[in-house]
Every structure is written in structure tokens, then in C-alpha cells.
Amino acid sequence: MRTVIYPGSFDPITNGHIDIIQRAAKLFDKVIVAVARNESKNPLFTLQERIELVSVSAKHLPNVVCDTFEGLLVNYVEAQGGGAVIRGLRAISDFEFEFQLALMNRKLNERVETIFMMPKDTYTFLSSRIVKEIAGLGGDVSAFVPQVVRTALLEKLTKKPD
Numbered sequence: 001m002r003t004v005i006y007p008g009s010f011d012p013i014t015n016g017h018i019d020i021i022q023r024a025a026k027l028f029d030k031v032i033v034a035v036a037r038n039e040s041k042n043p044l045f046t047l048q049e050r051i052e053l054v055s056v057s058a059k060h061l062p063n064v065v066c067d068t069f070e071g072l073l074v075n076y077v078e079a080q081g082g083g084a085v086i087r088g089l090r091a092i093s094d095f096e097f098e099f100q101l102a103l104m105n106r107k108l109n110e111r112v113e114t115i116f117m118m119p120k121d122t123y124t125f126l127s128s129r130i131v132k133e134i135a136g137l138g139g140d141v142s143a144f145v146p147q148v149v150r151t152a153l154l155e156k157l158t159k160k161p162d
Contacts, residue, residue: 003030003082004115007073010035011043012149013054014131016123020088023117025061032080033058037070044132044156057146074109084113090124 004024010017010033024031035050045053047068055066069076077085085105087098095116102114118124126144135141135153142150 001029001081003032003080004028004084004086005032005034005073005077005080005082006086007034007036007069007076009038009041009043009128010050010054011041011045011128012050012131012145012153013057014123014126014128014145014149015143016088016090016119016126018057018146019119019123020086020117021058021064022061024086025063028084029063031061031064031086032082033064033066034069034073034076035066037068045152049152053146053149053152056148072108074105074112077112078109083111084115086115086117089116089118090126 004027006017006021006024008017021031021033033054035047035054037047043050051066051068058064058066067080073085077083085102087102089095089098098114098116102116105112105114119126131141131144132153134144135150136157141153145153
């Protein structure tokens with residue numbers, strides 16, 4: 001079985017992420033969307049909320065599962081029996097950073113390959129950070145995220161502090 005890992009914070013998952021997941025699901029027997037446990041990034045959504053949003057957003061893909069990980073990605077990939085990591089590239093600026101990560105991961109574990117995928121051109125501008133900013137300013141993000149994410153964003157951002 002050919003297994004690939006698609007890691008990220010997914011705070012929140014966007015249509016660009018979904019595009020990459022759908023295309024990876026055509027190429028691999030199993031796609032594990034691995035939500036990173038990294039609280040130092042101060043995510044808007046909790047780890048459990050992000051896992052739920054990813055799971056619901058990808059439920060139409062039978063060979064896609066959602067999981068969580070912390071620590072070195074290459075160790076997680078090895079533990080899951082994966083052979084590759086999928087990374088999305090939106091722009092040249094993404095490439096520099098992702099290229100460095102890929103080379104470091106190769107140095108740490110040469111059995112783990114990195115595959116770069118570009119989203120559809122309609123999603124090249126899209127990022128979770130921009131989606132959160134637009135939603136926080138009252139903008140409509142329905143074209144950028146699955147409906148379940150749009151609803152969760154509205155609930156999270158309109159919740160009155162106690």
C-alpha cells in the first residue's frame with residue numbers, strides 16, 4: 001500500500017488544502033492528513049476542532065484519514081508506514097522554505113520522499129491566515145473554505161468573551 005502524509009496546522013483547512021488532498025487521493029492508496037500539534041503558533045481552533053474540520057471536509061474521500069502528530073515529521077511518516085510527504089506550493093516564496101524542509105527531512109531519513117504539489121490556480125493566493133483575517137473582518141469566506149469551516153469560523157469569531 002502506497003501511503004502519503006499531508007502534514008500541516010490546517011487552522012483552518014481551506015479549499016486549497018482540499019484540492020491537494022483530492023489530487024493526492026488519486027495518486028496514493030492512502031492519504032493521511034496529519035494535523036500538527038503545535039500550540040506555539042497560537043491556533044484559532046483547538047487541535048480537536050482542526051481534526052474534526054479536516055475529517056468532515058474530507059469525508060467524501062474513502063482513502064483519506066485524519067490524524068495528529070508532534071515531533072519530527074520523518075519519524076511520524078516512518079511510524080505510519082508512509083513513503084512520502086506531500087507539500088503544497090502556492091508561490092516561489094513557498095518553494096524556498098519547503099525546499100529547505102525537504103532537504104532536512106531527507107538528511108534525517110532518506111527513505112522519506114517529499115512531493116510538491118501546486119493547487120489549482122484559483123487557490124494560489126489562499127492561506128489559512130488570510131481566510132481568518134477576512135472572516136475576522138466580517139468578509140464572506142464561503143468561496144475559500146468548506147461550509148463546515150465557514151460555520152465554525154463564524155461561531156468562533158462572533159463568540160463573546162466571558
